[in-house]
Amino acid sequence: xxxxxxxxxxxxxxxxxxxxxxxxxxxxxxxxxxxxxxxxxxxxxxxxxxxxxxxxxxxxxxxxxxxxxxxxxxxxxxxxxxxxxxxxxxxxxxxxxxxxxxxxxxxxxxxxxxxxxxxxxxxxxxxxxxxxxxxxxxxxxxxxxxxxxxxxxxxxxxxxxxxxxxxxxxxxxxxxxxxxxxxxxxxxxxxxxxxxxxxxxxxxxxxxxxxxxxxxxxxxxxxxxxxxxxxxxxxxxxxxxxxxxxxxxxxxxxxxxxxxxxxxxxxxxxxxxxxxxxxxxxxxxxxxxxxxxxxxxxxxxxxxxxxxxxxxxxxxxxxxxxxxxxxxxxxxxxxxxxxxxxxxxxxxxxxxxxxxxxxxxxxxxxxxxxxxxxxxxxxxxxxxxxxxxxxxxxxxxxxxxxxxxxxxxxxxxxxxxxxxxxxxxxxxxxxxxxxxxxxxxxxxxxxxxxxxxxxxxxxxxxxxxxxxxxxxxxxxxxxxxxxxxxxxxxxxxxxxxxxxxxxxxxxxxxxxxxxxxxxxxxxxxxxxxxxxxxxxxxxxxxxxxxxxxxxxx
Amino acid sequence: xxxxxxxxxxxxxxxxxxxxxxxxxxxxxxxxxxxxxxxxxxxxxxxxxxxxxxxxxxxxxxxxxxxxxxxxxxxxxxxxxxxxxxxxxxxxxxxxxxxxxxxxxxxxxxxxxxxxxxxxxxxxxxxxxxxxxxxxxxxxxxxxxxxxxxxxxxxxxxxxxxxxxxxxxxxxxxxxxxxxxxxxxxxxxxxxxxxxxxxxxxxxxxxxxxxxxxxxxxxxxxxxxxxxxxxxxxxxxxxxxxxxxxxxxxxxxxxxxxxxxxxxxxxxxxxxxxxxxxxxxxxxxxxxxxxxxxxxxxxxxxxxxxxxxxxxxxxxxxxxxxxxxxxxxxxxxxxxxxxxxxxxxxxxxxxxxxxxxxxxxxxxxxxxxxxxxxxxxxxxxxxxxxxxxxxxxxxxxxxx
Numbered sequence: 001x002x003x004x005x006x007x008x009x010x011x012x013x014x015x016x017x018x019x020x021x022x023x024x025x026x027x028x029x030x031x032x033x034x035x036x037x038x039x040x041x042x043x044x045x046x047x048x049x050x051x052x053x054x055x056x057x058x059x060x061x062x063x064x065x066x067x068x069x070x071x072x073x074x075x076x077x078x079x080x081x082x083x084x085x086x087x088x089x090x091x092x093x094x095x096x097x098x099x100x101x102x103x104x105x106x107x108x109x110x111x112x113x114x115x116x117x118x119x120x121x122x123x124x125x126x127x128x129x130x131x132x133x134x135x136x137x138x139x140x141x142x143x144x145x146x147x148x149x150x151x152x153x154x155x156x157x158x159x160x161x162x163x164x165x166x167x168x169x170x171x172x173x174x175x176x177x178x179x180x181x182x183x184x185x186x187x188x189x190x191x192x193x194x195x196x197x198x199x200x201x202x203x204x205x206x207x208x209x210x211x212x213x214x215x216x217x218x219x220x221x222x223x224x225x226x227x228x229x230x231x232x233x234x235x236x237x238x239x240x241x242x243x244x245x246x247x248x249x250x251x252x253x254x255x256x257x258x259x260x261x262x263x264x265x266x267x268x269x270x271x272x273x274x275x276x277x278x279x280x281x282x283x284x285x286x287x288x289x290x291x292x293x294x295x296x297x298x299x300x301x302x303x304x305x306x307x308x309x310x311x312x313x314x315x316x317x318x319x320x321x322x323x324x325x326x327x328x329x330x331x332x333x334x335x336x337x338x339x340x341x342x343x344x345x346x347x348x349x350x351x352x353x354x355x356x357x358x359x360x361x362x363x364x365x366x367x368x369x370x371x372x373x374x375x376x377x378x379x380x381x382x383x384x385x386x387x388x389x390x391x392x393x394x395x396x397x398x399x400x401x402x403x404x405x406x407x408x409x410x411x412x413x414x415x416x417x418x419x420x421x422x423x424x425x426x427x428x429x430x431x432x433x434x435x436x437x438x439x440x441x442x443x444x445x446x447x448x449x450x451x452x453x454x455x456x457x458x459x460x461x462x463x464x465x466x467x468x469x470x471x472x473x474x475x476x477x478x479x480x481x482x483x484x485x486x487x488x489x490x491x492x493x494x495x496x497x498x499x500x501x502x503x504x505x506x507x508x509x510x511x512x513x514x515x516x517x518x519x520x521x522x523x524x525x526x527x528x529x530x531x532x533x534x535x536x537x538x539x540x541x542x543x544x545x546x547x548x549x550x551x552x553x
Numbered sequence: 554x555x556x557x558x559x560x561x562x563x564x565x566x567x568x569x570x571x572x573x574x575x576x577x578x579x580x581x582x583x584x585x586x587x588x589x590x591x592x593x594x595x596x597x598x599x600x601x602x603x604x605x606x607x608x609x610x611x612x613x614x615x616x617x618x619x620x621x622x623x624x625x626x627x628x629x630x631x632x633x634x635x636x637x638x639x640x641x642x643x644x645x646x647x648x649x650x651x652x653x654x655x656x657x658x659x660x661x662x663x664x665x666x667x668x669x670x671x672x673x674x675x676x677x678x679x680x681x682x683x684x685x686x687x688x689x690x691x692x693x694x695x696x697x698x699x700x701x702x703x704x705x706x707x708x709x710x711x712x713x714x715x716x717x718x719x720x721x722x723x724x725x726x727x728x729x730x731x732x733x734x735x736x737x738x739x740x741x742x743x744x745x746x747x748x749x750x751x752x753x754x755x756x757x758x759x760x761x762x763x764x765x766x767x768x769x770x771x772x773x774x775x776x777x778x779x780x781x782x783x784x785x786x787x788x789x790x791x792x793x794x795x796x797x798x799x800x801x802x803x804x805x806x807x808x809x810x811x812x813x814x815x816x817x818x819x820x821x822x823x824x825x826x827x828x829x830x831x832x833x834x835x836x837x838x839x840x841x842x843x844x845x846x847x848x849x850x851x852x853x854x855x856x857x858x859x860x861x862x863x864x865x866x867x868x869x870x871x872x873x874x875x876x877x878x879x880x881x882x883x884x885x886x887x888x889x890x891x892x893x894x895x896x897x898x899x900x901x902x903x904x905x906x907x908x909x910x911x912x913x914x915x916x917x918x919x920x921x922x923x924x925x926x927x928x929x930x931x932x933x934x935x936x937x938x939x940x941x942x943x944x945x946x947x948x949x950x951x952x953x
Binding site: 190193194195196291292295299368370371465466467468469470471472473474475 | 701704771
């Protein structure tokens with residue numbers, strides 16, 4: 001069989017006539033739109049106020065769309081060349097995209113600062129557009145010009161509602177990205193654990209566009225309704241499962257200042273959202289009019305609700321240690337380096353961290369607790385009758401939830417957004433030349449470490465799923481009630497007594513802290529060592545047969 | 554069951570006596586259908602389960618979805634033409650099927666097979682036994698939710714199927730072992746490649762034991778589940794790893810040696826009680842774990858036989874002279890071989906014509922499956938998958 005090379009991926013799949021027609025269409029559309037943009041520009045020159053704003057808006061829209069059409073025409077005309085460029089520059093483009101996203105997330109913060117400044121300067125109450133314009137232009141309010149446009153943009157941002165909408169948009173965007181990346185990464189990790197490669201073709205480099213392609217495919221699928229299914233509930237269930245998973249991210253702090261909503265009762269909110277997800281599963285199982293789906297839904301409800309008890313108890317431990325329900329406060333309490341992380345404070349918090357992780361595994365229905373989706377027994381459990389985009393929503397919800405609980409484990413027990421290095425080590429660099437500041441920013445960046453830690457625990461979840469078999473339902477309940485619950489109660493009680501009897505800074509506290517820190521450090525170093533060993537000895541580990549080519553290859 | 558059907562809804566059975574006893578709490582039993590297309594039932598097997606929540610009260614296997622009239626075809630084709638049909642009985646261990654049928658017809662005809670042909674047959678049969686047990690190991694892991702051992706098993710199987718492809722061009726249904734020996738000789742360099750594969754494969758079994766067999770979750774799912782006593786096993790006609798898992802040391806290759814199996818030195822693994830020879834303490838003789846573990850040990854023994862075959866492999870003819878038109882004498886012969894799943898038997902009745910009067914196939918999975926309804930009582934639904942997986946049925950043998 002011939003190898004599938006980059007040329008095969010880049011060869012145009014449409015006939016030359018079709019391509020020519022497409023190019024002509026795009027060029028025509030682009031020119032028309034640019035003409036419209038020029039016309040709107042003339043209109044803008046003659047109007048004021050709202051008309052001016054509308055004309056400028058139309059100008060920008062038409063101009064951008066026209067430019068995109070012309071660009072599309074160029075890309076189609078020179079498809080092979082463009083494809084090759086994209087393939088070679090894939091990594092820089094990706095990095096540029098990441099940097100662009102970060103900048104995009106940073107801009108609202110700057111805008112809010114400006115708006116807050118202007119609000120503070122005014123007497124109070126709602127600030128009008130003209131006042132904004134005056135503050136920005138430094139005097140006259142002309143009703144036209146860049147100051148007027150900037151004022152129009154800034155005016156809604158003084159209302160908390162607008163800021164919330166922006167935050168939600170950001171959250172939904174982030175969740176979608178995380179879910180898509182998580183699905184791709186799961187398939188790659190699963191492949192590597194199973195001594196195969198995972199997605200390799202879609203998009204070129206290691207199949208990075210696989211999730212995107214899958215999402216687009218699922219959007220196009222036929223909307224299948226089971227006879228006898230409860231139509232309203234069948235339609236509702238995916239959303240009841242998806243929305244709480246996204247809501248979880250509203251309370252998660254990416255950094256001290258990067259929170260969609262810094263809730264006073266953040267942890268309770270997260271706990272509640274994790275619980276609402278059960279409803280979606282139950283609805284799905286019931287509305288499918290399928291005994292197997294119902295069985296799967298009942299198992300899932302049973303499992304999730306039982307594991308909420310150890311989950312809640314283990315959540316109490318950091319709450320008690322730090323003394324607040326606010327996630328940002330819990331995060332702040334762990335600044336200062338590896339040893340200040342709550343998991344290493346005393347053996348009871350360590351136990352609570354482990355119990356928390358296991359309980360969230362059950363909550364997310366991940367192996368070894370994936371009985372509700374047990375393929376071999378129930379086809380797909382409560383998901384059996386769902387296809388197309390409804391199924392995609394369930395899937396997205398699961399991966400979003402997985403990342404959220406992984407990030408939550410990081411926030412509660414493993415230092416939130418702080419890097420393992422103590423803050424004062426790099427403090428000198430925060431004021432140095434640009435490259436030093438950039439390095440410092442990278443090393444101590446809150447969101448970066450948050451995302452890295454989240455994906456680390458996400459990776460542990462994947463690792464466990466692809467290694468361990470499935471636990472039977474009665475064994476799941478046994479593990480919950482007879483193993484996890486006593487353990488977590490002991491952890492809570494022990495932590496109470498520890499906090500009461502042991503002074504922070506006294507020698508027992510420091511000794512235990514150092515011991516647990518060493519344990520944690522060894523664990524991380526051990527994992528890195530295993531990875532390196534496996535990579536360096538990969539040929540030998542797979543065996544002599546692996547290097548033999550297949551006959552005819 | 555029929556008298557309790559109410560209101561035309563046969564899928565809901567209301568037990569009025571239990572209602573009254575429970576103080577008015579109404580519980581319903583469900584009739585659920587597992588299969589025939591199902592990721593867990595190893596083929597087109599339909600299991601009707603009567604369940605009360607998670608508890609299975611009754612399990613009835615319905616078979617016949619893969620019936621292809623093999624025995625009737627046997628009455629219309631000559632023995633050489635029937636060999637490809639035998640491939641498709643236990644399609645995971647096709648060489649053994651070919652081997653058995655060829656032995657039966659040769660016994661009927663009184664044909665002698667040359668030495669090299671006999672060694673080739675044993676090599677192919679044992680290699681196919683390993684391949685079949687690999688599928689059983691992988692699929693059982695998959696049933697239990699361990700996705701990775703499945704892929705590893707199929708990776709090793711790829712090397713075996715490569716060897717088979719080099720020998721006869723086919724990967725699943727070979728028709729390689731035919732009347733009088735093998736249809737072609739072994740290709741150049743085959744013994745070296747087989748030895749290379751054995752060097753690679755034997756350490757892997759220890760790896761798989763670490764990954765799956767001794768894994769606590771797997772042991773908890775399979776130990777003590779579906780226990781079949783030795784008396785029950787013999788009474789229900791179980792053979793193969795199902796019988797040996799219950800502690801009965803019976804293997805046709807040792808006890809009633811056919812072909813040249815008496816020249817090899819190998820052991821018969823049987824079910825282990827808990828704590829003995831590496832078996833986890835929760836394990837009981839005759840449970841699902843033992844039936845599964847016997848197959849792992851059998852792979853090691855097959856590798857042993859293969860190494861001895863490679864040492865003793867003679868040169869010479871690989872096939873006896875088979876006349877073009879073969880008249881089967883008016884006698885009958887019943888011959889059993891040790892298939893991957895148990896005793897595979899062929900009854901061939903000749904009556905002087907080139908085609909037999911009757912071909913009857915005793916499929917081991919047919920008898921092994923019959924015990925399913927007996928032991929799948931008062932177990933959880935998840936255990937049904939564990940039990941059927943440990944019995945390791947191939948529907949080709951059950952339905953023929």
